[in-house]
Amino acid sequence: MRALIAAAIGLAAALALVLTISAIGAPEGKTSPKPLLTTVPSAPGKITQTK
Amino acid sequence: MRRKASLVLLALAVFVGALSPLLRWYAFPRLAKIPPSQYQEAVLEAKNATLIDYGTMQSKTVPKVTVVQTLKGNVEAAKEIEKSAGRDVVVWDTLSFVQGPDGKMVSQIPERYIFDAHSQAPVHATGEMVDGDPVQRKGIEFKFPFLTEKRDYEYFDFQARTSAPIHYKGTQKFHGLDVYYFEQTIPWTKVAYPKKMPLPGIDSSTLEKTTGTSLWYTTTRKFWIDPVTGAPVNGEEVNQEEMRGGTLLGGRDKVTVFAGDVKMRDDYVSYTVDLVKKNRVLVLLLTSYLPWGFLGLGLALLALSLWLEARSRRPSDPPPAVTERLDPVIA
Known part of the structure; x- marks a missing residue:
């Protein structure tokens, strides 16, 4: 009986943790202020236009 | 004790x-999603390509044509669509900007691509478009789903504005990664002129109606996909565009507008591979x-x-x- 209770506690804790993490999810962030490019970048991430 | x-x-x-x-069967499907705020650019080049000179309406070989593709996640638009869609949505505003060897614009085509953040299934909402024209996509575009399978997918072609199968052609090694190679062929198709072209004084949206000259396009699209993240680590397109018939060609049947093998620039290949290697660890976790x-x-x-x-x-x-x-x- 005590073994069953211990197993149930473990299972409940796992469920609670996973449900909480899933509910929180990942942060959404903000729309980037960088423009859609109409110039060719010299290297990745090196944006020269100021549009 | x-x-x-x-x-x-x-x-x-x-x-x-x-x-x-x-974690695997409950948390992963809910946590693995494309961030709505993603911003990414890629540069592709076609060396020794054929390009039309709109001044003379003659095609000629040029040393290089460059394509700059930018995609930007629109978080506000995604939140708005999520209210009615009832699921996590990503809205990508993208631009394919084509630049000639002289640094001048050849064409630019904006798109709005709306899709489910988890499954990448298309979501149809107001604002979904290609070059300002409303479309309803079937299948995927730009990226494959997480845990990409060894099978064919429907892939949306923004020029033809239709979806066609992109075929799984095998697994290859690419920069130390096991990637899935996919290939799609779009046969010769009549397409709309881009709204922004270097044709001063000419409205490209009425060009076919007024001259009878139509634009045709075919491509073979190649993608090397990291199957864990579904992200392309390399892309290539063997692309051909022709103007056919009408009064614009001075009696000729057709003129090549563009022909070239468009490949991702080497520095962007390395950059993308590094980015994908970092992101795939999160999915693999x-x-x-x-x-x-x-x-x-x-x-x-x-x-x-x-x-x-x-x-x-x-x-x-x-x-x-x-x-x-x-x-x-x-x-």
């Missing part, structure tokens, strides 16, 4: 053992590393718990033997 320890270990074993399937690790740890804890329980039940050492002292019998 051993009994208590074995019960605690049993609870821990069930805890981590249960985390294994829960939820699909492989943590589930298998927790399963192993759970089994080890269970074994330890059972061992302690067995030890606690072992009969204790026998008591020391009692030697009965016999009193001497006195007669």
Whole structure:
């Protein structure tokens, strides 16, 4: 009986943790202020236009 | 005391053992999603390409044509669509900007691509478009779903504005990654003129109607996909565009507008591979590393718990033997 209770506690804790993490999810962030490019970048991430 | 320890270990074993399937089958489908705020650019080049000179309406070989593709996640638009869609949505505003060897614009086509953040299934909402024209996509575009399968997918072609199968053609090694190679061929198709073209004084949206000259396009699209993230680590398009018929060509049947093998620039290949290698670890954590690790740890804890329980039940050492002292019998 005590073994069953211990197993149930473990299972409940796992469920609670996973449900909480899933509910929180990942942060959404903000729309980037960088423009859609109409110039060719010299290297990745090196944006020269100021549009 | 051993009994208590074995019960605690049993609870821990069930805890981590249960985390294994829960992470893989419950948390992963909910947590793995394309961030709505993503911003990414890619540069592709076609060397020794054929390009039309709109001044003379003659095509000529040029040293290089460059395509700059930018995609920007529109978080506000995504939130608005999520209210009616009832699921996590990503809105990508993209621009394909084509630049000639002289640095001048050849064409630019904006798009709005709306899709489910988890499955990448298309979501149809107001604002979905290609070059300002409303469209309803079928299948995927730009990226493949997480855990890409070895099968054909429907892929949307923004020039033809239709979807066609993109075929899985095998697994290859690319910069140390096992990637899936996909290929799609769009046969010669009449397409709309881009709204922004270097044709001063001419409205490209009415060009075909006024001149009878139509634009045709064919391409073979190649993608090398990291199957874990579904992200392309390399892309290539063997592209051809022609103007056909009408009064614009001075009596000729057709003129090549563009012909070239468009490949991702080397620095962008390296950059993309590095980015994908970093991102795939996060996906693998939820699909492989943590589930298998927790399963192993759970089994080890269970074994330890059972061992302690067995030890606690072992009969204790026998008591020391009692030697009965016999009193001497006195007669």
